[in-house]
Amino acid sequence: MPANRRQFLQAAGNLAVAGSLPIVTRPSYAKEPQALLPIVDTHQHLWDLNRFQPPWLKDAPPVLSKSYVTKDYLAATAKVNVTKAVYMEIDVAPQQQVQEAKHVIDLSRSKDHPTTAAVISGRPNSSEFAAYINQFKDVTEIKGVRQVLHVDSAPRGLCLEPTYVQSIQLLGKLGKSFDLCMRPTELSDGKKLASQCPDTRFIIDHCGNADPKAFLDNNQSSEEPWHQVDQWKRDMDGLASLSNTICKISGIVARAPKGWSAEHLAPIIDFCLLQFGPERVVFGGDWPVCLLGAPYANWVSALKEVISQRSEKEQRQLLHDNAVRLYGLG
Numbered sequence: 001m002p003a004n005r006r007q008f009l010q011a012a013g014n015l016a017v018a019g020s021l022p023i024v025t026r027p028s029y030a031k032e033p034q035a036l037l038p039i040v041d042t043h044q045h046l047w048d049l050n051r052f053q054p055p056w057l058k059d060a061p062p063v064l065s066k067s068y069v070t071k072d073y074l075a076a077t078a079k080v081n082v083t084k085a086v087y088m089e090i091d092v093a094p095q096q097q098v099q100e101a102k103h104v105i106d107l108s109r110s111k112d113h114p115t116t117a118a119v120i121s122g123r124p125n126s127s128e129f130a131a132y133i134n135q136f137k138d139v140t141e142i143k144g145v146r147q148v149l150h151v152d153s154a155p156r157g158l159c160l161e162p163t164y165v166q167s168i169q170l171l172g173k174l175g176k177s178f179d180l181c182m183r184p185t186e187l188s189d190g191k192k193l194a195s196q197c198p199d200t201r202f203i204i205d206h207c208g209n210a211d212p213k214a215f216l217d218n219n220q221s222s223e224e225p226w227h228q229v230d231q232w233k234r235d236m237d238g239l240a241s242l243s244n245t246i247c248k249i250s251g252i253v254a255r256a257p258k259g260w261s262a263e264h265l266a267p268i269i270d271f272c273l274l275q276f277g278p279e280r281v282v283f284g285g286d287w288p289v290c291l292l293g294a295p296y297a298n299w300v301s302a303l304k305e306v307i308s309q310r311s312e313k314e315q316r317q318l319l320h321d322n323a324v325r326l327y328g329l330g
């Protein structure tokens with residue numbers, strides 16, 4: 001992971017060097033510029049550090065340690081046709097969760113920017129969760145809840161605690177979704193949770209937090225990958241076998257190896273599209289976290305390169321139509 005902004009910019013600059021890392025050979029992708037299909041970004045972060053101070057940012061790489069607000073998002077997406085965005089909670093301290101939710105409701109109702117809905121933070125294992133989420137049950141802009149489960153404070157198995165399961169079942173009764181953002185080695189727990197909550201829609205964040213470094217030949221990365229390919233495939237296949245799950249194609253660029261190109265993301269994206277099918281995949285920018293791997297526009301162009309051989313209908317479904325339908329964005 002780049003240690004500073006200079007390295008980050010170098011990494012971004014390396015994007016032009018296709019195939020600089022060894023990977024399994026694939027057919028070459030079409031390189032022609034594509035028409036600007038409309039995009040719904042289902043994973044947009046914003047943080048104004050004067051308003052919220054997410055604790056995890058203290059240890060984050062410097063590129064993330066500044067405010068990112070709507071005007072920055074508009075600049076980052078200026079050459080990308082984002083027509084709607086769903087704010088994704090930023091793992092604030094629990095005492096700021098209500099404040100964050102109210103702030104993003106206001107944001108979603110205001111104009112002149114693409115943000116029209118939000119997924120808010122929550123602690124489903126708390127006995128106060130029902131009261132917390134019930135206050136937003138009639139707020140149509142709030143589409144769902146996420147708790148980041150890959151942090152140290154979330155031990156393995158947390159999402160299978162009885163209170164947790166009941167809270168996620170409640171989300172389904174209220175017509176809200178749950179974003180699964182967990183360690184890729186624990187995706188089988190996600191399947192167990194989703195099996196117990198058949199009326200709740202689960203959105204698998206970041207392709208199950210797949211690590212592109214796991215897909216390199218001969219372990220060429222200096223960093224140990226987060227998971228093994230076979231286990232990830234098996235568990236994503238298990239999640240896809242449930243009808244109440246969808247997959248968010250997002251996040252993977254932040255973990256891509258230095259000098260990455262579209263080919264390094266393709267095995268992950270192709271597998272997710274195959275398993276979940278064209279109707280159950282959505283796109284997420286994961287900006288500004290994507291800056292750990294590339295600027296927003298580079299992530300989008302790499303994704304478009306990977307999907308360029310698919311029909312325009314399938315491309316539109318992934319980039320736009322599925323999100324409108326599944327999130328009820330109208």
Ligand SMILES: [Zn+2]
Nearest residue numbers: 043088286289
């Ligand atoms: Zn994110």
